[in-house]
Amino acid sequence: MSALLKKSWKDLTRRKARTIFTVLTVALGVMGIGMFAIMPLADRSVEAELAAENMHNIGVQVTNVSLTGEQLGQLENLDNVDAVSPKAMLPVTIHMGDRRENAVLVGVPDYDDQAVDVIRITSGEAPSYMEVLTDQGNAANAVISVSGNDEVVLEDLTGRTHNLQVTGIGKNFIYGGATRGGTAVFYTDLGTVQRISGRAGFTQLAFTLEDTDPVAMDETVEVIRDYLVANTSVVAFDNLADVREEGYWEGREIFSQFMSFFAILSFLILFVSLFLISNTMNTMVSEQTREIAMMKAIGATRGKVFRSFLTTSAILGFLGSGIGAVLGAGVAYWVGSTFAREGFGFSPSFDVHWPTVGISVLVGVGVVVAASLPALFRTLRVSVVEGLESHGISADYGQSFLDRSLMGIRGLPRVVQMGVRNALRRKGRSASTALQVAFAVGVIIAMLNLGDGIIDVTIRAYDLRTWDMWTSVEENPDNPITADKAALIEGIEGVDFAEPTIFTFAEVNDRTVPVYGYVQDTRSLNNEGTLVQNGQGRWWTPEEAEAAERVAVVGDALSTFEDIELGEEIELMTATGAHKFEVIGIDTAFGDNGQFVQIPLETVQDVLQKGNAVNSFYLHTDTKDHAEIDAASLRVAEEMESLGYRTDTEVNYVAAEQNVAQNETIAGMFLMVSFIVVLIVLVGLMSTLVMNILDRTTEIGMLRCIGAQSKDVRRVFSSEGLFLAFLGWIVGLPLGYAVFQVIVTALANAMKLTLPDRYDPIYIGWSLVFALLGTVIVIFFPLRRAAKMRPGDAIRYE
Amino acid sequence: MSLIQLQGLHKTYKTGKLEFEALRGIDLDIEEGQLVAIVGPSGSGKSTMLNMITGIDRPTDGSVTIAGDRIDQMKEDKLAAWRGDNVGIVFQFFQLFPTLTALENVMLPMDFLRRGTVGERKDRARERLELVGLGDKIDNLPSELSGGQQQRVAIARALVNEPKVIIGDEPTGNLDSKTEAAMFELFDELNARGTTVIYVTHSPTLADKARVTVELVDGQLV
Structure with missing residues (x-):
């Protein structure tokens, strides 16, 4: 290893705490990018499930149509039709002790010959006459709770009951979805449905197509409709034909919106981590001004010095990105598999979306290197003489208008005065820290108001309803x-x-x-x-x-x-x-x-x-x-x-309460996002204070030399941290209002959702409490470190 | 009884696998009211010995007794308060706090000891600055003062709590010869009033002016 490369590495190990902070922040940002893999992973796993069941391209519901083998053959031979599978679906009621729960019975003509929307048997055997498979959703559902060997009692619309033996557990993407809505799903043979309903025939026709172009599929719907109306008892479809475009699956849109939310979060994380990385590199380069001058004095060219520091930041970037990429891949798989298990009842095997991993690492390293460039260019411009005379932090406080203004503030205890003035010694670092806090305050205020607004709108929507119940009839x-x-x-x-x-x-x-x-x-x-x-x-x-x-x-x-x-x-x-x-x-x-x-x-x-x-x-x-x-x-x-x-009644006040509760969950998620942003910002704030403490270690020693006790040292730095948080809060107020307005306008344009023009002043107060309390918590460890420093060690610190 | 007693003083610094013995069994008594110069080549342990006397550093072995107090056994915070009350330190690089004015820098040791009212502290700080000839610079920041002026502020700060001992770690090392002479005059004056003054110096002129000279070589008294 060359001496220069060694120096690059050792520059990192000299300040272990700072390096760890920076690496973790980069890792968090890169992990955020890794979450972009969730959507393609979900697509991949769901599509694998859909392929295993040969999911239909067109599904139509009809009123009990009898189809001969010849007619089924003719349907299969219609233009663009690849395969067809008929099924009979019957709404029934299941007796669960004294309780009655809604259930559906799905009749399949032949379990060994299912072309489309295949019912898969996960355990047990295919059902025969008056036997059923229980959907895996029933088996996993505490309310329905039917396992593979039970006997179920089903009641038809006339009130007659039928005892059916369960022969095993089955699953199907389309039909099984009803179990998550609280309806029990059972699969049986066609004869059983006919026996219980008293009707022969099918209610569901599922088709796969040769050409799945949207226009071709719409045309095929018409062809199927024309055939059924002309050749069978069908007058019209019972409902809109289910035309599934390539890559579509139930819940994909909502899941995708949810993931967009994560994407916004990822960008926020990356954005905030930029500040921290930039601060770290700034400090690292600045405190080595003298070393850079020495390197130049013994013959290092600017290019060599530049490469040395660039290597340091690249190492930081690779370390952070590596950890972040691993975390991101893990989190993406975890979110995707949780979603698949909870939403669709299957557990996909471990999968990594390599393009996302690659991009996240590249972005991570790129961001770190880019963030270090301004500080590096600035320091490289310092002459050898200036550099050699540098003693770390220059004592040039007091030159600006801001410095003078702060000095005009009277009546504060001396240590508080010192803390507040110290905040202005590293103006760039303090400004970026205050901006981070402002950003967090802005996000938290905007999200709190947004959550309130959504709940207000929900309540208003239900207030507009004049009815008390809506009863739909099967x-x-x-x-x-x-x-x-x-x-x-x-x-x-x-x-x-x-x-x-x-x-x-x-x-x-x-x-x-x-x-x-x-x-x-x-x-x-x-x-x-x-x-x-x-x-x-x-x-x-x-x-x-x-x-x-x-x-x-x-x-x-x-x-x-x-x-x-x-x-x-x-x-x-x-x-x-x-x-x-x-x-x-x-x-x-x-x-x-x-x-x-x-x-x-x-x-x-x-x-x-x-x-x-x-x-x-x-x-x-x-x-x-x-x-x-x-x-x-x-x-x-x-x-x-x-x-x-058979009826299903929506009670308005219950629906309103449920919807408000759901939207409170959404509002809670908004709050979660803001808390994550706040958390990262607090890490940034802590890092800034750690760096300030490192910068001023000699000064801490001096304070101790002239009689400062640990509480005095703590007060100097806590005043500095709280002052920065307060500054951030002040800037964050208009920023929060702006973020809120941007979101409200975006919602109004995108969803035509007009949120009430309210901006609750109570959150302004709360955000100040959050900012100050958060600061007090995160600066605890840096302060302890500063207060515990022995004057001798502090004075010798370089 | 001596004001300062160093007995069997050892100090070893550890840096990674390396060990460096800066002081190797120092026994030294300094009487009250003395003007002492500590001399010796670089790395001989002069500053380390001063740090032991001020309680800035702790010995690896041995004891440091100042005015009857075993400061090597004091807890950090008690030691800091003791130092504020009993010792005034002047450093080579002045070590003023850049965000505080000359007056505020001088008031600081009194602030830490909560001595008197703010008004009283201000008056006393102003007096000390006038004593060192900087009565017209009280509202200036360190960056607005020359090296000599900064060192005078540092001396005013060291004096403000009327300590028993003034310690100077190469206090004139960063000053020109004219300012150096003026600084020593100030030390001499303080000593004449009964304050014990101890300073480390490389300057033979300054060393000659002391009433007692202590020479250190390789961590031992010679």
């Missing part, structure tokens, strides 16, 4: 529920008023949105407040409703995203195909994140060819008492079941 082909059944429901004790409605999904320019069919004189919306008062069009007239006119009122966010204007014609892709609507209103209601379509009930019935059928009711109770609303919802479920309808 489709029953033998006994369709119609709008006139509202009168029956109104007869149930506690129900004051029932309003029939249809809820379905449609696509607007490939964006899947909920579609609500309302009666013209609805009492379940506050459209006076969210539509008419905003001057964005109108509600439909009684005449338009009666004539089932193709008119629609769309959500504000949807209109923004899809560039829809009043009076424009939009095309809705529904279960029965594409239909054109005139947009007569743009509604600013908050529900469904502002992405919804409201159309006359009569129009939805006409479009979906439902006759007078509906699928849900808004119920208004005669009380606001939660216990009485709960009792009424139970009575509705029982009465409806006695009429042969």
Whole structure:
């Protein structure tokens, strides 16, 4: 090893604590970049699962259609169709002791011959007649809890019970997802479904395609629809066809948004670590001004000195990046596998996304080297004479206006005065430290206000709802529920008023949105407040409703995203195909994140060819008492079941509480992010103080020489730290407001989510408490080190 | 009884695997009111011996008794307070605090001892600065003073608590000969008033002016 290389290495080992701090900060930043691997890893593991099940490209739901072998063959021979698998799905109820839980039974014609959406058997055997496989989600779920050898009691819609033996555990990406929503899932043979439902035929048709281009897939949906309508009992699809684009999987969008959040965090970490690295290199280079001069004096060229320090920073970069890359790969796998296990019930094997690892190491090393350049260039410009005369920290305090202003502050104890003035001796370092604190204060204030704003919006959204319950009714082909059944429901004790409605999904320019069919004189919306008062069009007239006119009122966010204007014609892709609507209103209601379509009930019935059928009711109770609303919802479920309808009721106050709780979790996550930023900043602050203490070790010795006790030394440095934190806090206030405004504007533009223009002053106070308290905590160890220094050691320190 | 008693004093410094014995069994008594010069070649242990007397460093073996107090056995904080009260130190490189004015630098030892009110401290510091001829520079920062002026501030600081002993570690080593002479005059004057003055010097002129000269070679008295 050359002497120069040795020096580069030893420059790091001379100040072990500082080197460790810097390496850890770089590692944290690089680890943050490593988290970018989560998304590709998740994609890779989920796609492997999807491939193992041969996931469908098109899935359609139909009302109980019988298909002969010949018809199945013809479906398989349709243009672009590669394979088809029919299944029969039946909603049932499972008896769990005295409890009743919703369940579905999935009938598979032949377990040995599944082409699409394969049900995989993880243990036990394929079920025969009146036998079932329990989904692995049931086996893992404490509420449902059915294992491989149990017997289950299922109840059909007529109230008859059926005992079925469990032969093993199965899994399927699509059907198994319902278990996470609390619905038990069982797989059986076709005969069993037919026996329990009393109907032969299929309800689910899953297709894989040869050409998965979006346009080709949409065309194939139409081809399938045309074939089924022309050759079978199918009148229309029951719901929008499930067209899965390449690489799509359930929850991917939300997961991706979640990961974007992590990405922002990663950048914040990297940004903050830049300050720290720059500070470290600055100190390292500055304190060696004399050594640099000596190197030059004995013949080292500027290039040689430059290379020596560059090597030092590269070593720092490689050490930090190496640790960070390992941590990043570990965290990325851990997050990805936790997500796969919790979200989809499978554990992927260990996987590393090497491109991310490579990029994170390169960025880490690059950032460290770049951060050290300014200090290095500055020191290289110092002449040999100047350098040799340098004694570390120069005593040039007092030259600037700031220095003089601080000296004007009277009445402070001497040690506090010293601390505060000392903060200005290294102006660059202090400025960057104060900026880091300002950044953390800004982020924390912005995040706290953002969390509050989101919760406020949620509460407001639910306050707009005038109904107390929304009861959706399971489709029953033998006994369709119609709008006139509202009168029956109104007869149930506690129900004051029932309003029939249809809820379905449609696509607007490939964006899947909920579609609500309302009666013209609805009492379940506050459209006076969210539509008419905003001057964005109108509600439909009684005449338009009666004539089932193709008119629609769309959500504000949807209109923004899809560039829809009043009076424009939009095309809705529904279960029965594409239909054109005139947009007569743009509604600013908050529900469904502002992405919804409201159309006359009569129009939805006409479009979906439902006759007078509906699928849900808004119920208004005669009380606001939660216990009485709960009792009424139970009575509705029982009465409806006695009429042969299985229902699912959303109670408004419960949904509101749940949503508020969910958004509180989101607000908590915002806070977590800010805490992580604060943590890194505090490490930076600690590092600055450690460096200041190292810089002024001789001075500490001098203080002790003239009678300073350890508490005096502590006070000097704590005043310095608290002053920096206070400065940072002052700068952080406007910065926080700016960050908040940027996020609010971004949310308003991206999601049409208008957060209330509130900026709670209490958080200004809290942030000061956080900043000062955090400072007091992190400076504890550096202060202890300073206070424990023996004057003799301190004076000899170089 | 002697004011300063050094008995069987040893000091060994360890740097990695290397050991260096700076003092090798020093026995020395210094009477109150003495003017003592410590001389010797570089590395002979002069500064180390001064550091033992001021309690800045602790002996590896032996004892240091000042005015009846075993300072080598005192705890750090008690020692710091003792030092503030009993010893005034003047260093070669002045070692003033750059963010404090001349007056504030001089007030500092009194601040640490919480001696009197702030007003009283200010008055006494001003007196000391006038004594060293810097009455017109009290609001100047060290960076605004010459080397000689800085050293005068350092002396004023050393005097401010009226210590029994003034210690100078090459106090004129960084000054020109004219300023050096003026500095020594000040030391002489203090000594005349009864303050014990001990200084390390390389200057033969300064060494000759002392009433007692202690010579050290390789950590031993000669």
